[in-house]
Amino acid sequence: MESGSVTCRRPPGKLISYELGGCVVEGSPERDGGRPMSELRRSLLEISPEELGAWVVDRGHRPYHARQVFRWIFERRAEAFEGMSDIPKRLRDELGLAWTVFSTRVALHGVATDGTDKLLLECGDGRRVECVLMAEGDRRTVCISTQVGCGMGCVFCASGLKGVERNLTRGEIVEQVVRLRNLLPEGERLTNLVVMGMGESLANLDNLVAGLDRICSNEGLGMGQRRVTISTVGLPDKMRKLAAMDRSYNLAVSLHAPTEALRDRLVPINAKVGLREVVDAADEYFRRSGRRVTFEYVMIRGVNDGLAEAKALADLLEAKKAHANLIPYNPVPGLPFERPSAEAVRRFEGVLKARGLSVSVRKTKGREIDAACGQLRRRTAAVGSPGDL
Ligand code: SAH
Numbered sequence: 001m002e003s004g005s006v007t008c009r010r011p012p013g014k015l016i017s018y019e020l021g022g023c024v025v026e027g028s029p030e031r032d033g034g035r036p037m038s039e040l041r042r043s044l045l046e047i048s049p050e051e052l053g054a055w056v057v058d059r060g061h062r063p064y065h066a067r068q069v070f071r072w073i074f075e076r077r078a079e080a081f082e083g084m085s086d087i088p089k090r091l092r093d094e095l096g097l098a099w100t101v102f103s104t105r106v107a108l109h110g111v112a113t114d115g116t117d118k119l120l121l122e123c124g125d126g127r128r129v130e131c132v133l134m135a136e137g138d139r140r141t142v143c144i145s146t147q148v149g150c151g152m153g154c155v156f157c158a159s160g161l162k163g164v165e166r167n168l169t170r171g172e173i174v175e176q177v178v179r180l181r182n183l184l185p186e187g188e189r190l191t192n193l194v195v196m197g198m199g200e201s202l203a204n205l206d207n208l209v210a211g212l213d214r215i216c217s218n219e220g221l222g223m224g225q226r227r228v229t230i231s232t233v234g235l236p237d238k239m240r241k242l243a244a245m246d247r248s249y250n251l252a253v254s255l256h257a258p259t260e261a262l263r264d265r266l267v268p269i270n271a272k273v274g275l276r277e278v279v280d281a282a283d284e285y286f287r288r289s290g291r292r293v294t295f296e297y298v299m300i301r302g303v304n305d306g307l308a309e310a311k312a313l314a315d316l317l318e319a320k321k322a323h324a325n326l327i328p329y330n331p332v333p334g335l336p337f338e339r340p341s342a343e344a345v346r347r348f349e350g351v352l353k354a355r356g357l358s359v360s361v362r363k364t365k366g367r368e369i370d371a372a373c374g375q376l377r378r379r380t381a382a383v384g385s386p387g388d389l
Contacts, residue, residue, distance in 0.1 A: 041097075044073065045101075053066035055098075121172075177193060202233075209247065231252040239285055266300075292321055296327055303337065310347070323357075
């Protein structure tokens with residue numbers, strides 16, 4: 001197997017550390033971290049079947065081998081070329097010299113007692129990103145990141161504490177999904193994808209849509225676009241651009257406050273874009289895509305969880321065919337914010353429901369593995385990865 005593919009998922013509730021020797025590492029040091037070779041090779045997830053087809057033909061092989069290779073990766077979960085038994089040996093060798101399947105390695109794999117898996121992936125440049133797999137009933141949902149760090153600076157969030165380092169490539173976006181899918185038992189499929197990990201999704205719109213389109217294509221995982229939700233802090237221009245792309249992805253907008261003044265405090269970018277503009281752009285997204293927009297509202301004790309805010313939020317959303325998702329705050333060590341009481345959440349939800357709004361309250365999963373965005377990467381900074389400097 002290549003680049004530290006995950007082979008151990010136990011014991012639950014612990015972080016399995018490859019670096020700290022907590023788990024058997026398969027493969028050579030070159031494959032699993034030293035990577036002098038892989039620096040020269042690109043991941044196949046960065047290119048399309050057509051591009052690989054042209055590459056294959058250039059080397060005197062039949063073009064259909066390109067589709068076979070991708071079928072091995074997306075359908076048959078291959079993580080290296082050696083095992084692709086119906087690909088000619090010479091082509092497999094050539095592929096192995098020029099390409100890799102994955103470009104990251106698994107730095108940490110955490111498994112929570114509720115079955116949530118979290119991967120901390122180290123990119124080719126040593127930077128690290130997080131992604132999560134959650135199981136709930138028949139649902140198998142992955143949550144992925146779009147940037148290393150985040151430039152939005154929401155005051156309560158761990159991801160933005162050190163700003164943004166770079167956008168993830170489309171291959172790195174696809175890779176998170178494929179790696180998490182490969183953790184599922186044979187025969188199980190992913191049912192949902194949420195772009196709610198590290199980074200501002202729409203600040204990396206082109207790579208994100210290229211990656212998601214790949215995942216949703218028949219040459220990818222064949223997932224329905226309607227099973228995908230993109231969460232944004234609310235960048236109106238980018239929301240309109242996404243609307244004009246005519247996809248069926250769901251949009252979730254991180255509102256977190258019903259008034260300009262409160263939103264300016266919690267979501268600093270609001271001072272530039274304005275709550276009104278964000279809500280207008282969300283309306284346009286709904287009009288063009290026909291997809292009902294979700295407004296996310298992180299509830300923070302004593303900050304935005306009162307009845308006055310609930311009523312103001314109901315006023316703002318009442319006339320819309322929108323959905324409100326209340327997210328009880330997940331405390332971040334070092335930040336002065338607290339989770340609201342269960343009673344405050346219930347009351348807030350009650351106000352919105354009484355006004356006829358569609359509301360849900362998000363359950364927290366994987367708390368003991370720091371599954372909230374940016375938290376694991378931050379905690380493991382102590383391990384001394386270049387990506388966290
Ligand atoms: N940049 C995108 C994706 C961020 S993460 C966005 O802003 O939507 C997805 C959601 O988790 C956002 O609504 C974000 O505000 C929220 N979030 C961030 N930190 C959190 C925390 N500690 N507890 C609960 N929700 C949090």
